[in-house]
Amino acid sequence: MYKPLEDRYHRMEYRRCGRSGIKLPAISLGLWHNFGHVDNFENGRKIVHTAFDLGITHFDLANNYGPPPGSAEENFGKIIKQDLKNYRDELIISSKAGYYMWPGPYGEWGSRKYIISSCNQSLKRLGLEYVDIFYSHRFDFDTPLEETMGALDQLVRQGKALYIGISNYYPDQTLAAVKILDRLGTPCLINQPRYSMFDRKPEEGLLDVLAEKGIGAIVFSPLAQGLLTNRYLQGIPDDSRAAKTTSPFLNKENLTREVLDKIRQLNEVAISRNQSLAQMAIAWLLIDERVTSVLIGASSAEQLMDNAGSLKNLRFSKDELKKINKILNQKGSHEKI
Numbered sequence: 001m002y003k004p005l006e007d008r009y010h011r012m013e014y015r016r017c018g019r020s021g022i023k024l025p026a027i028s029l030g031l032w033h034n035f036g037h038v039d040n041f042e043n044g045r046k047i048v049h050t051a052f053d054l055g056i057t058h059f060d061l062a063n064n065y066g067p068p069p070g071s072a073e074e075n076f077g078k079i080i081k082q083d084l085k086n087y088r089d090e091l092i093i094s095s096k097a098g099y100y101m102w103p104g105p106y107g108e109w110g111s112r113k114y115i116i117s118s119c120n121q122s123l124k125r126l127g128l129e130y131v132d133i134f135y136s137h138r139f140d141f142d143t144p145l146e147e148t149m150g151a152l153d154q155l156v157r158q159g160k161a162l163y164i165g166i167s168n169y170y171p172d173q174t175l176a177a178v179k180i181l182d183r184l185g186t187p188c189l190i191n192q193p194r195y196s197m198f199d200r201k202p203e204e205g206l207l208d209v210l211a212e213k214g215i216g217a218i219v220f221s222p223l224a225q226g227l228l229t230n231r232y233l234q235g236i237p238d239d240s241r242a243a244k245t246t247s248p249f250l251n252k253e254n255l256t257r258e259v260l261d262k263i264r265q266l267n268e269v270a271i272s273r274n275q276s277l278a279q280m281a282i283a284w285l286l287i288d289e290r291v292t293s294v295l296i297g298a299s300s301a302e303q304l305m306d307n308a309g310s311l312k313n314l315r316f317s318k319d320e321l322k323k324i325n326k327i328l329n330q331k332g333s334h335e336k337i
């Protein structure tokens with residue numbers, strides 16, 4: 001029988017999400033990988049226990065997480081039922097709809113039909129009456145934005161979601177969505193973009209828009225799916241995401257000579273700060289106050305504990321930041337290793 005650690009809320013830092021009343025842990029856990037039916041259930045369960053013991057209150061899902069799609073929600077629902085049902089009010093659980101989920105014209109994108117049906121399916125798989133945050137997972141150029149935002153607003157009014165968010169929306173799309181949501185009376189809580197040392201796109205306007213509008217930012221793939229860790233310093237381990245065939249989003253081709261050179265140099269900077277590379281990559285994101293939470297993934301409880309250790313050193317000297325920028329801006333060979 002799982003019993004959470006009593007001092008869990010002293011182990012985490014919590015940050016206000018935009019101008020809302022909600023605070024999120026500086027580090028949140030995402031269940032995109034490692035929680036599907038193809039994965040070891042007990043390992044996933046241990047990761048969730050470790051997260052909650054570390055004060056991680058926020059767990060991020062989507063309809064399509066698995067594989068197979070939907071199985072991460074099913075497994076997380078099982079973990080809630082077994083271990084966390086007495087702690088539901090201490091948890092922020094999110095899900096999303098936007099990517100392909102079922103055949104035919106109503107199984108993806110942003111129609112009211114899809115968003116509402118998908119949320120109903122997610123609640124069933126999770127075994128929950130409501131999720132805390134429900135997202136539009138991607139912008140849909142073919143559906144009026146009023147319809148997509150109207151569907152999210154409807155979910156809140158039906159009590160199926162407490163807050164709503166948008167993910168992978170560019171700055172102008174964010175502004176348009178916020179305008180509609182404000183008019184509907186359901187403000188946008190949060191935006192979920194990809195952001196890491198290797199992908200700094202949100203610095204080109206999105207973070208400014210979010211700060212100006214009082215919207216939180218929870219940033220995904222902060223470790224560039226594992227590249228910004230010690231995982232690949234000595235080659236490609238068989239059990240890593242890049243080696244597995246279950247993830248089409250990171251593969252051996254991503255590990256070019258340029259990437260490896262950068263990882264090795266960044267690792268030296270991390271060592272000089274008494275941090276692991278993963279810890280430094282997370283801390284580097286958290287120095288920006290516009291970032292509410294860093295949304296990590298983990299394939300083991302040990303990785304998660306390593307990542308939580310980033311909070312012990314969130315200060316960077318000007319020199320360190322300069323060194324990191326120089327490494328990130330280097331151009332190198334795209335040759336595979």
Ligand code: NDP
Pocket residue numbers: 029030031032033034060061137167168192219220221222223224225226227229230231239240241242278295296297298299300302303304306307
């Ligand atoms: P990360 O960049 O944090 O990558 C996680 C992977 O990095 C792990 O699976 C593991 O890889 C490796 N890793 C993590 N910690 C360590 C460590 N300390 N040492 C060594 N290796 C480590 O994030 P993800 O790409 O997994 O994304 C995180 C979450 O963001 C998702 O679960 C999801 O919730 C969300 N997301 C949202 C998207 C959207 O469109 N809104 C898109 C993608 C993600 P390995 O498995 O090889 O051990």
